[in-house]
Amino acid sequence: MSLYQDFKPSILFLAKFIGLYIILNVVYGFYLDASKGKADIMTQWVTEQTADIIDLYEDKISTGPKEDLKSIFIFKDARAVLSVYEGCNGLNVMVIFIAFLFAYGNLSKSMLWFIPLGILVIHLFNLLRILLLFHVTISMPDFLYFSHKYLFTAFIYIAVFGMWALWIFKVNEK
Template sequence: MSLYQDFKPSIYFLAKFIGLYIILNVGYGFYLDASKGEADFMTKWVTEQTAAIIDSYEDKIATGPKDDLKSIFIFKDSQAILSVYEGCNGLNVMIIFVSFLIAYGKLGKRMLWFLPFGVIVIHLFNLLRILLLFHVTISMPDFLYFSHKYLFTAFIYIAVFGMWVLWIFKINDK
């Protein structure tokens, strides 16, 4: 058997995954361009949801645009605490998740419920990530860079990896 035949399923998976990822990211780029220099809808929505959660147990929480207009501040007592950029809206992580699922499994009933389930889980983990970053900014500002760049990024990708494992070993019917 040739080397190509041995690795054909893996090559096919990678080609599908990379192709879908590129297509969805190009679509995401068009979505961001449509925002015309302002923060996109999803970034606003995620920021407002996070602020609403914080506002349920903290006083004087608000959101507002940053000077660059591409990000949204979360304010506490009229002081800007955290800036949420378009990369923090979770859409890119959702694109990776969806690309993997479609590349790995076949479209069917199981995928039709697992895709939205996974997107919702990613969204909830992302809200929790931003919420925790807000508190890190207030209580341990020197720890913010590490928390944002490594700790909470790993947090959300571990959740995605866990859902992939769930999909591969428990839900997908391959």
Template sequence: MKNLLLQYKPFLLFLGKFIVTYLVLTLVYQSYLNRFDAKNAEVDTFTQLVANQSTTVLTWFDSQSYTMPHLKEPSVKLFYKGKYISRIIEGCNALSVIILFISFVIAFTGKFKNTLLFILLGSLLIHVLNIGRISLLCVALYHFPQFEHLLHGVIFPLVIYGIVFLLWVVWVNKYSFYATEVDKK
């Protein structure tokens, strides 16, 4: 048993760091969300920020873009060209994707400064891309509403998760301690 633990120690350390980081960040995020009253259609501040930033991007294409609170559920209605196109819910703010990203980076530890910088810049990139994703999705849904499932359920998630995957590949191969160990061999 001891030999097995030693043999799989790197994997077990990775798994342990990933699970602990993911659980801690998820609990922190959930406690943040619990501060808002979903039963009274109250939207968390970050989701509201994402909706407002997406609308700002949409106004570059059309000045009639705006948001308004949804009165029956915790979401923000997004209008493009004066037409109600979509609702922004908590799941649209990409914080769960950022939590997953951070957990993976921490699990494949690197130098503290590199880790912190990569987490901050990667999280900012994911946030900016998410704003662009929501904005482009609204424009696409305005013009092609019949493709809602394909656009919202397949293409745009593939893009955001694809970018996160590429960030992970860069992290593991360039900045993590694993990359420096491979370079030494």
């Protein structure tokens, strides 16, 4: 029984985190199913925002649906450069971020402003990630797989870990 008592805080954290993560992922799945085989609204929004940023310094940037309808292309000069799929919209990373905060502590006043701030930071990092992938696709296409799979995935998760550390050591009221 002493072993359980020693690890009780860790076990409770993991149970809360996994439970909330599963619940939020089920809700996310229903959200994706509601898109009826098309790209979801968040994916459209993220793709449009990225294209708008690129359009500030590049000519002839546009977006349009991919044949599978679950992805959206970013075009340059009417040539499809990058396909943005639902997994690129940042929502799953936001789910992980939120699940951690709730698992770490109870709802508090600081959580009411830190969660929206964290979601905004994740969104901005995700826009930057897609923007960089666009440029990697154009200038170093052989580097795209590594950039997408490892480099820029690490990039966004390092931002999340940084926000978690900020929460644990500076913001949380415990």
